[in-house]
Amino acid sequence: MKAFEVLKKHEIDALIVIGGDGSMSGAKIFQEEHNIPVIGIPGTIDNDIFGTDYTIGFDIAVNVAVDCIDKIRDTASSHDRLFLVEVMGRDTGHIALRTALTSGAVAVLVPEGPMSIKELHEHLAYLKSKNKSSNIIIVAEGNPTGNAFEVAAQLEALHSFYETRVSVIGHIQRGGTPSVAYRVLAAELGTYAVVSLIEGAKGLMVGVIDRNMTRTPIEDAVNQRNGLNEELFRISDYLSV
Amino acid sequence: MKAFEVLKKHEIDALIVIGGDGSMSGAKIFQEEHNIPVIGIPGTIDNDIFGTDYTIGFDIAVNVAVDCIDKIRDTASSHDRLFLVEVMGRDTGHIALRTALTSGAVAVLVPEGPMSIKELHEHLAYLKSKNKSSNIIIVAEGNPTGNAFEVAAQLEALHSFYETRVSVIGHIQRGGTPSVAYRVLAAELGTYAVVSLIEGAKGLMVGVIDRNMTRTPIEDAVNQRNGLNEELFRISDYLSV
Amino acid sequence: MKAFEVLKKHEIDALIVIGGDGSMSGAKIFQEEHNIPVIGIPGTIDNDIFGTDYTIGFDIAVNVAVDCIDKIRDTASSHDRLFLVEVMGRDTGHIALRTALTSGAVAVLVPEGPMSIKELHEHLAYLKSKNKSSNIIIVAEGNPTGNAFEVAAQLEALHSFYETRVSVIGHIQRGGTPSVAYRVLAAELGTYAVVSLIEGAKGLMVGVIDRNMTRTPIEDAVNQRNGLNEELFRISDYLSV
Amino acid sequence: MKAFEVLKKHEIDALIVIGGDGSMSGAKIFQEEHNIPVIGIPGTIDNDIFGTDYTIGFDIAVNVAVDCIDKIRDTASSHDRLFLVEVMGRDTGHIALRTALTSGAVAVLVPEGPMSIKELHEHLAYLKSKNKSSNIIIVAEGNPTGNAFEVAAQLEALHSFYETRVSVIGHIQRGGTPSVAYRVLAAELGTYAVVSLIEGAKGLMVGVIDRNMTRTPIEDAVNQRNGLNEELFRISDYLSV
Numbered sequence: 001m002k003a004f005e006v007l008k009k010h011e012i013d014a015l016i017v018i019g020g021d022g023s024m025s026g027a028k029i030f031q032e033e034h035n036i037p038v039i040g041i042p043g044t045i046d047n048d049i050f051g052t053d054y055t056i057g058f059d060i061a062v063n064v065a066v067d068c069i070d071k072i073r074d075t076a077s078s079h080d081r082l083f084l085v086e087v088m089g090r091d092t093g094h095i096a097l098r099t100a101l102t103s104g105a106v107a108v109l110v111p112e113g114p115m116s117i118k119e120l121h122e123h124l125a126y127l128k129s130k131n132k133s134s135n136i137i138i139v140a141e142g143n144p145t146g147n148a149f150e151v152a153a154q155l156e157a158l159h160s161f162y163e164t165r166v167s168v169i170g171h172i173q174r175g176g177t178p179s180v181a182y183r184v185l186a187a188e189l190g191t192y193a194v195v196s197l198i199e200g201a202k203g204l205m206v207g208v209i210d211r212n213m214t215r216t217p218i219e220d221a222v223n224q225r226n227g228l229n230e231e232l233f234r235i236s237d238y239l240s241v
Numbered sequence: 242m243k244a245f246e247v248l249k250k251h252e253i254d255a256l257i258v259i260g261g262d263g264s265m266s267g268a269k270i271f272q273e274e275h276n277i278p279v280i281g282i283p284g285t286i287d288n289d290i291f292g293t294d295y296t297i298g299f300d301i302a303v304n305v306a307v308d309c310i311d312k313i314r315d316t317a318s319s320h321d322r323l324f325l326v327e328v329m330g331r332d333t334g335h336i337a338l339r340t341a342l343t344s345g346a347v348a349v350l351v352p353e354g355p356m357s358i359k360e361l362h363e364h365l366a367y368l369k370s371k372n373k374s375s376n377i378i379i380v381a382e383g384n385p386t387g388n389a390f391e392v393a394a395q396l397e398a399l400h401s402f403y404e405t406r407v408s409v410i411g412h413i414q415r416g417g418t419p420s421v422a423y424r425v426l427a428a429e430l431g432t433y434a435v436v437s438l439i440e441g442a443k444g445l446m447v448g449v450i451d452r453n454m455t456r457t458p459i460e461d462a463v464n465q466r467n468g469l470n471e472e473l474f475r476i477s478d479y480l481s482v
Numbered sequence: 483m484k485a486f487e488v489l490k491k492h493e494i495d496a497l498i499v500i501g502g503d504g505s506m507s508g509a510k511i512f513q514e515e516h517n518i519p520v521i522g523i524p525g526t527i528d529n530d531i532f533g534t535d536y537t538i539g540f541d542i543a544v545n546v547a548v549d550c551i552d553k554i555r556d557t558a559s560s561h562d563r564l565f566l567v568e569v570m571g572r573d574t575g576h577i578a579l580r581t582a583l584t585s586g587a588v589a590v591l592v593p594e595g596p597m598s599i600k601e602l603h604e605h606l607a608y609l610k611s612k613n614k615s616s617n618i619i620i621v622a623e624g625n626p627t628g629n630a631f632e633v634a635a636q637l638e639a640l641h642s643f644y645e646t647r648v649s650v651i652g653h654i655q656r657g658g659t660p661s662v663a664y665r666v667l668a669a670e671l672g673t674y675a676v677v678s679l680i681e682g683a684k685g686l687m688v689g690v691i692d693r694n695m696t697r698t699p700i701e702d703a704v705n706q707r708n709g710l711n712e713e714l715f716r717i718s719d720y721l722s723v
Numbered sequence: 724m725k726a727f728e729v730l731k732k733h734e735i736d737a738l739i740v741i742g743g744d745g746s747m748s749g750a751k752i753f754q755e756e757h758n759i760p761v762i763g764i765p766g767t768i769d770n771d772i773f774g775t776d777y778t779i780g781f782d783i784a785v786n787v788a789v790d791c792i793d794k795i796r797d798t799a800s801s802h803d804r805l806f807l808v809e810v811m812g813r814d815t816g817h818i819a820l821r822t823a824l825t826s827g828a829v830a831v832l833v834p835e836g837p838m839s840i841k842e843l844h845e846h847l848a849y850l851k852s853k854n855k856s857s858n859i860i861i862v863a864e865g866n867p868t869g870n871a872f873e874v875a876a877q878l879e880a881l882h883s884f885y886e887t888r889v890s891v892i893g894h895i896q897r898g899g900t901p902s903v904a905y906r907v908l909a910a911e912l913g914t915y916a917v918v919s920l921i922e923g924a925k926g927l928m929v930g931v932i933d934r935n936m937t938r939t940p941i942e943d944a945v946n947q948r949n950g951l952n953e954e955l956f957r958i959s960d961y962l963s964v
Contacts, residue, residue: 053452062421064553070418071546071657083653102424149631167652171565175553177311180303181422183343184473191476210452211294232425235432305794312787312898324894390872408893412806416794535934544903552900584906659793662785663904665825666955673958693776693933714907717914 004034013037014197016190018056020044021222028203028218037202039193040218045173047094050224051216052207056189059181061088061173062098068169069103069136080161082124086139086148086168095173096140097228101236105136108236109143109151112228117145117154127240134240188213245275254278255438257431259297261285262463269444269459278443280434281459286414288335291465292457293448297430300422302329302414303339309410310344310377321402323365327380327389327409336414337381338469342477346377349477350384350392353469358386358395365396368481375481429454486516495519496679498672500538502526503704510685510700519684521675522700527655529576532706533698534689538671541663543570543655544580550651551585551618562643564606568621568630568650577655578622579710583718587618590718591625591633594710599627599636609722616722670695727757736760737920739913741779743767744945751926751941760925762916763941768896770817773947774939775930779912782904784811784896785821791892792826792859803884805847809862809871809891818896819863820951824959828859831959832866832874835951840868840877850963857963911936 007015014037017027024040031038042049045061065087072083089095093110100108106127109115139148146154152164185208192206192213204215255278258268265281272279283290286302306328313324330336334351341349347368350356380389387395393405426449433447433454446462448455496519499509506522513520524531527543547569554565571577575592582590588609591597621630628636634646667690674688674695687703689696737760740750747763754761765772768784788810795806812818816833823831829850832838862871869877875887908931915929915936927938
């Protein structure tokens with residue numbers, strides 16, 4: 001009610017909302033109740049919104065994680081230590097997968113492709129037999145095997161020769177100066193959101209797929225899910241061996 | 242000759258070369274002379290290679306420039322000063338345009354769309370009349386109007402009320418820790434280069450266009466030119482007003 | 483034995499060792515066994531070596547922690563959340579105290595000045611009554627009250643209105659590009675170590691106290707402890723209120 | 724006049740001013756005209772204020788310069804190129820000297836110890852004969868030999884085999900996130916300024932000398948000059964060879 005009054009007072013006749021599924025669902029309801037056209041812009045670090053390859057915030061969240069892991073790697077040369085780094089991502093592994101790929105991690109635990117401690121241990125043993133030097137494992141917060149401390153404890157219990165170290169990046173990932181990729185995406189989506197309103201669109205979320213601007217009904221964007229990039233998963237696997 | 246001996250000695254039967262037009266042209270000749278298949282990966286900060294949207298190095302070069310300009314903006318609140326920042330890019334404006342867009346510059350001088358001092362002055366006067374607060378101008382090293390000091394001197398000569406400050410980023414832009422976008426691109430192109438060799442390809446450069454992996458004859462990649470992204474130019478213009 | 487052979491072979495007649503108490507104690511024994519003069523340079527992030535105000539590594543470790551916390555603060559505006567950040571420091575609170583002071587934390591748990599959960603809760607309640615906006619607590623790894631997750635759980639158990647978030651910086655703190663203060667200290671201590679050897683000193687650790695170069699017997703440096711800077715403790719207290 | 728009204732209205736009975744000589748001189752006059760006690764805190768990147776070892780802003784300005792030069796060094800391996808980097812500092816060489824020391828520069832041109840092009844050339848030739856690998860020269864903006872472009876041109880004119888590259892850091896140095904050393908100094912000086920006012924002091928600038936808090940009459944702080952740290956000059960010389 002109050003929001004509507006404010007819009008009327010300032011003669012604002014359309015709304016652009018930047019946020020995740022909560023914000024966009026709310027905006028959609030607002031549009032229906034007050035007949036104000038709404039356009040959504042996907043803004044979350046988790047990259048879990050359907051209808052766009054990337055959400056605003058995702059690139060910087062991964063850059064922050066990778067920057068942290070680069071620092072860990074400075075002292076990660078000791079071969080008998082495992083470094084477990086827990087990253088955000090809610091119930092998706094977008095951040096974790098991209099972080100793993102770009103930080104040279106040997107394994108990544110994500111909700112979309114669970115790995116048991118036994119499988120993880122076998123993978124580590126295989127890499128050791130290949131003299132793979134990296135010893136960093138990325139743990140997505142939403143993965144079913146456990147958080148970073150739990151995974152570390154289970155690995156140590158399994159084989160006493162693992163000495164583990166844990167970092168939990170947590171809300172560090174929600175801050176930082178926007179990267180260039182972030183700013184370009186924001187400029188493109190913001191411009192396209194305005195263009196869309198001018199063209200009479202409403203109830204849609206703007207996005208970018210294969211570098212083309214797209215529009216998706218907000219309810220689809222919110223109810224469906226942006227799957228992991230299978231190709232990146234495959235490349236990450238190649239590179240970790 | 243010597244390079245070929247080294248390859249033979251180590252039983253290397255194909256070559257992947259990462260670099261700009263010089264490196265790739267040389268590799269092409271090497272392929273013809275020694276019948277060794279060659280695949281090129283576009284690696285230059287200038288983003289001027291045909292056959293790919295992005296070259297490895299471009300994203301980090303822009304991030305470095307924008308990071309510098311963020312620091313300038315910390316003290317750029319004085320309204321009667323103009324800050325001219327010269328960036329690299331050889332005879333293209335890719336770095337300059339992307340830097341201008343993502344650092345909120347009011348104007349950008351690039352080789353592809355020259356602007357006379359008179360036009361620049363009129364643009365600045367117009368923005369002043371609109372109370373635009375930013376006062377940062379990006380100058381591409383290869384633009385015909387002049388380098389940053391020359392442009393500053395000409396503006397000051399034209400109207401004594403401009404007080405100008407110049408930064409020349411220069412080779413600072415060639416360093417820095419690789420960004421995530423850079424690493425993802427490198428992983429994708431590197432993987433695709435290997436796949437291409439396995440498939441029997443040669444004399445081609447791998448690239449990415451609209452997020453799809455592509456292959457372009459090295460001579461085309463080197464002889465043609467990657468034009469500026471017109472859409473970004475237009476968005477940059479919108480946002481600077 | 484082997485180290486001594488290497489020195490003899492290369493006609494090295496003195497040793498400068500950079501490290502913590504372990505490295506320096508070992509070097510002292512080496513000096514006694516082989517009659518090779520040894521000078522120590524305090525190199526540890528923990529700043530716990532006696533005979534110097536600062537150790538090499540300390541400044542950058544704190545900068546890394548503060549950089550992380552600056553990112554947390556970007557989203558830490560929500561008033562009912564507590565952010566607990568665990569930093570390194572072994573059994574001293576040097577890193578934690580300096581991090582707390584320079585990141586505007588509301589409380590810091592260090593080994594040297596333990597605080598019970600009850601005291602911490604009272605402190606937080608007092609600050610809340612003063613409308614203090616920061617909500618970041620620094621937890622030194624060696625403090626007796628518990629690690630960051632344990633402290634968070636105890637606070638939540640005590641009063642259900644605390645919603646807590648935890649980051650564990652861990653080995654991220656052991657990396658990063660050396661800061662200027664770090665490099666200046668390294669240049670000063672390195673130069674003074676060489677000068678000391680030339681002057682015939684041995685079995686000593688070089689350090690800096692009140693900006694004057696000092697020398698301390700290695701056994702004192704290792705056996706005694708660098709106490710917390712009481713003045714910083716007091717200032718940190720002022721500023722947190 | 725107006726400032727005095729504001730103070731009276733808000734019942735403010737003392738003033739702490741943070742700034743360089745201009746701000747502090749002005750505050751001193753204000754104190755005399757209105758009988759309001761004033762304490763100064765030295766805040767300038769140039770470190771040229773008498774009565775303190777360090778000014779607030781100095782550490783971060785040097786860190787920004789060194790961060791830029793670290794990026795240049797990433798590609799500065801080519802042995803026949805000279806990189807000239809111009810830094811700020813007004814008519815003192817504090818920033819330049821500390822930057823040179825901590826970035827491994829082979830030479831530094833400062834106002835306090837001028838070096839002719841001929842001397843610089845001889846120094847470079849000597850280093851070349853020693854196979855010194857660095858090729859970075861720091862140019863203080865206020866040095867009498869010329870700005871970075873002028874020095875580069877003169878070197879190239881003297882000997883055609885120098886290929887030079889120039890970066891001008893300029894106002895980039897005035898921004899950036901405060902470093903830990905900066906924040907500690909600010910906390911110490913701020914606290915001591917308040918303590919000083921409570922003790923009845925006025926017309927003084929607080930500072931830190933050899934890690935002890937000090938007070939200096941504002942007119943001395945402004946009229947005298949903080950000389951270069953001779954010891955650092957000497958160490959920088961050692962390390963450049």
